[in-house]
Amino acid sequence: MIRAIALPVMFLTSAMIALAADQSSNSEEPGEFDIEPPILKQNLSDELAEAGTPDGDVARCDKKLERAKRNAAGAERLWRIGVLAKVEVEQRALKVIKCETELATARVTQAKEIVTQQESRVASGETTKQELEVAKTALAQLIEAEQKAVAKCETAELEFAEANLRRQQRLLNLGSAHKTDETYAHAILAALQPATA
Numbered sequence: 001m002i003r004a005i006a007l008p009v010m011f012l013t014s015a016m017i018a019l020a021a022d023q024s025s026n027s028e029e030p031g032e033f034d035i036e037p038p039i040l041k042q043n044l045s046d047e048l049a050e051a052g053t054p055d056g057d058v059a060r061c062d063k064k065l066e067r068a069k070r071n072a073a074g075a076e077r078l079w080r081i082g083v084l085a086k087v088e089v090e091q092r093a094l095k096v097i098k099c100e101t102e103l104a105t106a107r108v109t110q111a112k113e114i115v116t117q118q119e120s121r122v123a124s125g126e127t128t129k130q131e132l133e134v135a136k137t138a139l140a141q142l143i144e145a146e147q148k149a150v151a152k153c154e155t156a157e158l159e160f161a162e163a164n165l166r167r168q169q170r171l172l173n174l175g176s177a178h179k180t181d182e183t184y185a186h187a188i189l190a191a192l193q194p195a196t197a
Contacts, residue, residue, distance in 0.1 A: 057106040065099040072096050087167065090160055097149075097156045104142070104149040111139040154192075161189040 072092035078084040118135045121127040165185040171177035 058103070058110050061099065061103040061106045065096070065103050068092070068096045068099045087164070090163060094156050094160050097153050101146075101149040101153040104146040108139070108142045108146045111135070111142045115139050158189075158192050161185070161192050165189050 072089075072095065075084055075089040075092045079086055079089045115132070115135045118127060118132045122129055122132050165182070165188075168177055168182040168185040172179065172182045
């Protein structure tokens with residue numbers, strides 16, 4: 001009796017599996033795991049929208065700086081309660097300084113473009129030499145600000161490398177780090193020192 005019931009059930013089950021496999025292989029629609037998530041506006045790169053323009057460069061660097069400042073803002077508090085490591089706090093602060101340097105460089109590039117445009121306008125008689133002098137003065141101030149930002153960035157990178165070397169040496173003395181980590185930190189510090197001297 002069981003054989004009489006089991007045989008049709010097995011036949012029906014195998015027919016349903018074969019039918020389901022045939023339908024899934026012939027289907028034009030993507031499978032369950034073939035679907036890609038939609039591209040969101042905030043995931044698009046700013047570089048694509050503003051590529052090649054000095055204004056776009058300044059805007060991109062400004063957004064990057066604001067993002068870095070937000071990330072670094074609460075890092076000290078997070079370190080104190082044990083959520084972040086001290087090295088992460090230092091890296092976030094260094095990232096802010098690097099973004100400030102990028103922004104200063106982008107502003108100098110934009111000012112150079114403006115001076116070039118003003119020179120061509122003065123040559124064609126569209127503007128006065130006074131406006132050109134104002135643009136050159138602004139460029140000189142931005143170049144000075146860029147030099148200060150670069151010096152500040154180099155100093156911060158050197159201080160971070162020195163702190164990292166001390167950290168790796170302490171960890172090596174405790175037995176929590178490898179000699180290669182300390183060697184790598186020493187090599188980074190050595191590479192940075194001639195650049196700032």
